[in-house]
Every structure is written in C-alpha cells, then in structure tokens.
Amino acid sequence: MPETADAAARILAAVRAIPRGQVAGYGEVARRAGLPGRARLAARVLSQNSDPALPWHRVLRSDGRIAFPEGSTGYREQCQRLRAEGVAVVGGRVRRGLAGAAHSDLDTIVWGPPPG
16 A cells, blocks of 8 residues: 555544553554554654654554663653653553463554454
8 A cells, every 4th residue: 555645644543542541552553544564654654743742652562662762862752751641661661461461462452352
C-alpha cells in the first residue's frame, strides 16, 4: 500500500484514540488504522509529526520498550509523559499484564488478541 496522506491521517487518528494512561505498540496502531503489518509506517508517521497535542508518547515497541535511545531527549520526555499519566516505566519499558503471567507482546496485553 502506498504511503498516502489518508494512511497517515488514519495512523494519527489511531494514536489519538489511545486513552490516557494506556499504551499501544506501533503494530497495534497500524492495525487499528486499517494497515495491518505496517508498524514501520506508523513509526515513520509519528517521527514526522508536528502536532504537539498528539499523544505520541503512548506508542511503544511491541515488547513494551521505548524506541528512543536510552538517555536521549525523546526517551526522557516519553518516560516523563507516561509517568505523568500513571504508567509505570522501569528501565525504559512498560510492563503490563496479569500477575505471574509472562507476556512478550504488548499489543496483546493492551488490546487483546488480534481479531480473526
């Protein structure tokens, strides 16, 4: 699928729909935008975002890690914004799920299993 303004708008709408205090992986954002398998496109669209009101900080890698290099300005800002919303960030990672359960896919933990 070509990278169109429509695809970017759908990705940005999916990011805006992530509730305060919750997170989603790039892959889940792409799926919710109707672009399954386009996690990299979601990351690229977010990297080009200029809207300061967009809750970009709620989007993480599928394993719950912040995608910015540790210690970078973006990394520190994302950690700060997430913590301000009550999200626990430890070592650059958001851990979620049921107590005692081992989860490797943050998308499944946050949004449930993919449809189908």
